[in-house]
Amino acid sequence: MVAVYSVLALLVVFALALLIIRIGSIALHMTGLSPDVASFQAASAFSGAGFTTDEAEHTVQTPSRRKIVKTLIRLGSLGFLTAIAPLVESFTDEGSTLLTAVAIIAGVCVIILFARSRWLNRLITPVIERALDRTTELTIRDYTRLLGLQSEYQVYEITINEDTWLAEKSLRELNLPAEGVLMLAIKRADGSYVGAPGPETEIQPGDTVVLYGQQHRLQELADRKSDDTQARADAVKDHQNHVEGEEWSSPSFALEQSEH
Structure with a gap:
């Protein structure tokens, strides 16, 4: 039983x-x-x-x-x-x-x-x-660890002026990922908020943009003037070199090289 x-x-x-x-x-x-x-x-x-x-x-x-x-x-x-x-x-x-x-x-x-x-x-x-x-209160609070902010990466706010390089351009034109920078959000001058803006979103003077990237790059981007094309070219080249350096130093790349 x-x-x-x-x-x-x-x-x-x-x-x-x-x-x-x-x-x-x-x-x-x-x-x-x-x-x-x-x-x-x-x-x-x-x-x-x-x-x-x-x-x-x-x-x-x-x-x-x-x-x-x-x-x-x-x-x-x-x-x-x-x-x-x-x-x-x-x-x-x-x-x-x-x-x-x-x-x-x-x-x-x-x-x-x-x-x-x-x-x-x-x-x-x-x-x-x-x-x-x-x-409970279980919302994500450890932003520093999740985004790697304890190292060289930061979340940065930039207020856009008329002579700022970012002004009056769409995200497609800016192509910020080529510089290693991501556009997280835009706070419009009228108080509206654009989260995860698309490629056709245009940045206007008076906006405040929220960016993620290396600290030195974000600072340079905040100070860059609208006609400074050389700074743009240098930023793209610098990011490419950084990415290539990461690939060369990665364990998977070293393994691939050892097999040849």
Whole structure:
């Protein structure tokens, strides 16, 4: 005879464990981690297995992530201790060991199938995200690390004057990526805001542009006059040399060269 209540108790604990890991994964993803990293680190923290890697150290660099990980570790310890009792009880009757084991395995398989269901994930993920958004503050705050701002890269605001090189040109004409610079947004003089502007967007005097790139390049771009074509050519060449230098120093490039 199967120990029904013990099996059900164990399966409920297992289902709750998967739900907690899923919530933790979504919470970590909301702080800026990729879905794969967030899922692995949530499972690692909850189970206590593997949470000693370099990736784990990177995960706990911000207060919000540390709080999530700490909660998962605590819940994981409580959950596994709770699961042990019904598991031991279910196997006390030797005569029902095989049936109980089969019931547990079947129940676990069903729960895993539901947990991996894309339909179910599409249904519950938005609900969890809305709940976390209303009850917590998990928005991305570690902009410095995400954008590499602790090194030579910066986010910079430039106010556009009539004699500024950026003035009265579209982003297609400017082709800022050729200089290693990205246009993130434009604050118009009338107070409107253009996020992720397209190639045909034109910059006007009085606008304030938000740029991302190397600090020295952004500073030069802010000081560049509208007729300074040589500075533009030097900036493009400098970026090309920088990119080529990165390619030469990359491990993949060194491996390719060693094969020839």
